[in-house]
Amino acid sequence: MTASRTARPRFGSGSHLIIDNCAIITGDGHSHFPLGYLEIKDGHISEIGSGRYEHAPPDEAILFDAQGAMTLPGVINAHAHGCMSGPLMPSGSISSRDHDIEYQKNRHLLGGTTTLLNVCGFSLSRSRAERTHPIDVRWTSAHTPASKAAALAVDGTGLLAEHLSASITTAIEQGAVGLGEGGGGQTLGGGAQDYKFIPAAILKHTGVSLDAHTAGRLKNMLFGRDLMGKDRAPWSDFVTLCEQLGLVETHDAHSIAAVMSSTVLPSVGKALKGLEELAHWSSKTGLPALLHTAAPSARAVVDLAQKYPEACLIAAHCNHPSFTPQESVQLATELKSLGVAIEACTLDTITTRWRNSADNLDALVNAGLVDILSTDYAGGHWDGLLEAIHRIVRLGQMAMAEAVALATGNVARLFPDFADRGQLTIGKRADVVIADSRNLGRVRHVLIGGKIVVRDGIVVG
Ligand SMILES: [Zn+2]
Structure with missing residues (x-):
């Protein structure tokens, strides 16, 4: 490899790219190379290896030094x-x-x-x-x-x-x-009822604005967590909360309950x-x-x-x-x-x-x-998913390779249309994330089909 190539600070847009000096998680749930390289040709992974890239790269190839960052499947x-x-x-x-x-x-x-x-x-x-x-x-x-x-x-x-x-x-x-x-x-009485539909209906009926927490509390008191009465509160508690919220100054609690029923249940x-x-x-x-x-x-x-x-x-x-x-x-x-x-x-x-x-x-x-x-x-x-994966790893709930698979290889296995991606293995589409090796939630570069689409944290594709 030549000095000028290794010093190249940025990705180009060529169709032959070698990402060297990186840690690699392949997305299969267990493979994690602390040091390796990844070769991408015509939008697909053409080679993956452990250790540094020791060959002289072909003339048309761009060699990118990832400086120890983590590469993982998109x-x-x-x-x-x-x-x-x-x-x-x-x-x-x-x-x-x-x-x-x-x-x-x-x-x-x-x-x-x-x-x-x-x-x-x-x-x-x-x-x-x-x-x-x-x-x-x-x-x-x-x-x-x-x-x-x-x-x-x-x-x-x-x-x-x-x-x-x-x-x-x-x-x-x-x-x-x-x-x-x-x-x-x-449609099933969940979070969107709390943050959208119940507050809108109550506002229209009473002129009082509810936040999502309060709307959810009223909903659970009235219908129970499963809408079938599980852990439902006594009616008197519902009335008390309606009074505290100023909902029953001009309406009675039965009309509030009727509005909520007609919003949540049909x-x-x-x-x-x-x-x-x-x-x-x-x-x-x-x-x-x-x-x-x-x-x-x-x-x-x-x-x-x-x-x-x-x-x-x-x-x-x-x-x-x-x-x-x-x-x-x-x-x-x-x-x-x-x-x-x-x-x-x-x-x-x-x-x-x-x-x-x-x-x-x-x-x-x-x-x-x-x-x-x-x-x-x-x-x-x-x-974000990689923030969540970082948290799983930091809490010691899973090894990093296993946690990454939850949002890469495991998903690809479920959907026939994603069989061409989700793992960094030869022949797969080169959807690649390059992130901070200590915090995967800190994403620096992203490639889709071998093309750079996020460079240094900015969308460029
Ligand atoms: Zn959803």
């Missing part, structure tokens, strides 16, 4: 929202604005995500007006009758005729790579039926189906795993805040024994810690139950 986030235009969330709400979509995609990419699955469920394909972006955004379908009815029961303002008339078959023809999200916090039965439609379609098509898993839907997900053993089911966010840590572990253990993949989500539990704590996530990780790690949305306050 992250695959199998559960995100708001990253493409079209109906937002399983509530079929009005589309996010273009610059909000751009911001979401930039946040994911700068955190090391190279492939992202937008699981809102009713979009059909990306709008032509949407700006091109280097992150590889894929999407899922929940175009089933009951899922549409659930969306319309809670919102549905983003559903156009084309979304309402589309079927799972249409969506797969147009490029959907998975099914879901079956149900959601909007979509629930329809959303549960929608879960079954997706399990059925998963068994028919072989595509993975992501099912919203929370206290109100937990039994339904178990029943479907028994009824459709040939379906590829992913139990979304088994660390949902409607569970206690013990319930999370019991449910995930039962689902895993039935062949269901266990997803945990960062939500806002890692650094934001606004509404949700990491207790359920920790319980699942410590019990060795998590198959894949995703972000979900958490009202837009989601925390």
Whole structure:
């Protein structure tokens, strides 16, 4: 190697790149080379080795000295929202604005995500007006009758005729790579009811603004954590809280309860039926189906795993805040024994810690139950996957190679369309993250298909 080449400070855009002097985690769950090199040709990994790159690089190759940084596969986030235009969330709400979509995609990419699955469920394909972006955004379908009815029961303002008339078959023809999200916090009385729909309904009815914590508290007092009365508070406690919040100065507590019932409950039965439609379609098509898993839907997900053993089911966010840590572990253990993949989500539990704590996530990780790690949305306050992986490693819950696989190799194994990525092995697409070896959450460079798309922390693709 020549002095001028090794001194080259930056990536070029050539099709033959050698990343030397790096630590490597391959994404298979156990391989971790403390010192190695990675060779990329025509967008794919062509060689991987331990130790320094000792050969004379070919003339056309660019040799990049990573100075001991960590290289790992580009992250695959199998559960995100708001990253493409079209109906937002399983509530079929009005589309996010273009610059909000751009911001979401930039946040994911700068955190090391190279492939992202937008699981809102009713979009059909990306709008032509949407700006091109280097992150590889894929999407899922929940175009089933009951899922549409659930969306319309809670919102549905983003559903156009084309979304309402589309079927799972249409969506797969147009490029959907998975099914879901079956149900959601909007349609199954979860977080989105707390931060969006309940506060809006109460504000309209009483003129009083509620924050998400308070809305969630009222909801749990009235309906219980599973919407079926589990740990429900006595009616007198609900009335007392309504009085403290100033909700009953002009209205009585029964009218507050009626408003909350008409906001939370009409979509629930329809959303549960929608879960079954997706399990059925998963068994028919072989595509993975992501099912919203929370206290109100937990039994339904178990029943479907028994009824459709040939379906590829992913139990979304088994660390949902409607569970206690013990319930999370019991449910995930039962689902895993039935062949269901266990997803945990960062939500806002890692650094934001606004509404949700990491207790359920920790319980699942410590019990060795998590198959894949995703972000979900958490009202837009989601925390990054590599931040979460750094935390898992620092807490000594997993070795780094095992933790990285939760958001790379393990996800690729579940989705047929991601078989070409998710590991740094010969022949795979060169989706590569170069990050601080002491803190994987600190991402410096990102390549997608061998092309540099984040350089020194700035999106350049
Ligand atoms: Zn979700």
